[in-house]
Amino acid sequence: MTELQPNESRTRIVDVREGRIEYTIKASGTKDYFSYDEILYRVLCSNILKPYCGKDGRSRVKVYNNGRDENFLLYDVAMACYMGVVKEDTFLEDMFEYRKHKIDRDLVVDHADGNESNNTKYNISLMTREANNQKGRIVSRFRRPFIVVPCYVDGIYRVRFQVTTHMDVLIAAVNRFLFQKGKGCILGNPESTLVQNLYCDNEYDFFALLNHIADRNIRYAGIEVVQRQRTGRGWRKTSESCFLDDVLTSMQAQECLAKEPLHMFDRFTIQNEL
Structure with a gap:
């Protein structure tokens, strides 16, 4: 325009x-x-x-x-x-x-990313007061390496979950195998990124998904490779920032997510957690 x-x-x-x-x-x-x-x-x-x-x-x-x-x-x-x-x-x-x-x-305006200055059509929706209270400000509490981008498109809540971790645990296991075979070892500590695109048909599935991500435990060979964001004792204390702290970053990420075709997303429901 x-x-x-x-x-x-x-x-x-x-x-x-x-x-x-x-x-x-x-x-x-x-x-x-x-x-x-x-x-x-x-x-x-x-x-x-x-x-x-x-x-x-x-x-x-x-x-x-x-x-x-x-x-x-x-x-x-x-x-x-x-x-x-x-x-x-x-x-x-x-x-x-x-x-x-x-x-x-009994409806209120919900801001998907928790930022009330971001009033784009991808960030605001009408939600029951009960659901809005249950959701709270959970999105703004996710800290790196977790990146959680929520947006609202045509009555559907979309969420991109992304986490990046170093592969030291996997590399160590591979190097032990290579050593046993008399082969050279892998040097360095490369990164691995997990990305999931999910969508929810209603607000209750939406905040159930956010809670699921907050409690998610990412392990390899029984070893925790990414600390969960929330435990029974509360949210993990960290000096890391939230990816969506900057409103322009949040809006740009939501606009990109909204452009992707829905068939690129997996449906999430409370009954069918990941």
């Missing part, structure tokens, strides 16, 4: 880069990211929206209506636009209907 010039007001800047909308609130300096959607872009550029950052750090907008301010979370505005239930000229009425839809079904 054609890059648009930044739309700037006294309170915010709306910019479009690399097919994404960047929304910056001037007072707080907070920046939120969205997939480009024509209605969403026009709504965000509208002067009827007054942006601010709440005490909880979440970006919000308020709209004056009959003597009072109506407040909406910015990611709720995005979710409603992605769903196609909002029009620019009936924004307030449509957002009231969207809010009622959520309240009646």
Whole structure:
């Protein structure tokens, strides 16, 4: 798509880069990211929206209506636009209907990667409050060498699990065999990378998969070659970072994952764990 010039007001800047909308609130300096959607872009550029950052750090907008301010979370505005239930000229009425839809079904907006500034269509979905509470912020707790990339595509949760480990245990076993045969040994300690693409049909299978990965024990010949991320005593303490700590890295990884055909993924269910 054609890059648009930044739309700037006294309170915010709306910019479009690399097919994404960047929304910056001037007072707080907070920046939120969205997939480009024509209605969403026009709504965000509208002067009827007054942006601010709440005490909880979440970006919000308020709209004056009959003597009072109506407040909406910015990611709720995005979710409603992605769903196609909002029009620019009936924004307030449509957002009231969207809010009622959520309240009646006890739904909340979930961020797949746990980052509430990543509001692209691949990262947010409507999820029951119960399921959202069970999922928590588990994705942000995965530390290298575990790389877990979740995304939401057409009602399906996709997850790429990747872990890289050195092959010293395997090399040692092979070298013992080679030594017995009078052969030369393998030098060095090469790396091995395991990659799995999985998908889930619903949110309960989705967070069951995340928990399964957190507790996963990767062994060779009975020896643990990659420490599990979580044990009975809690999450492993480490100085390593989370792959998704950087929001741009997370969005790029999700976009790549979303482009892959579904037949490249294996289905995961609670009843059929890996």
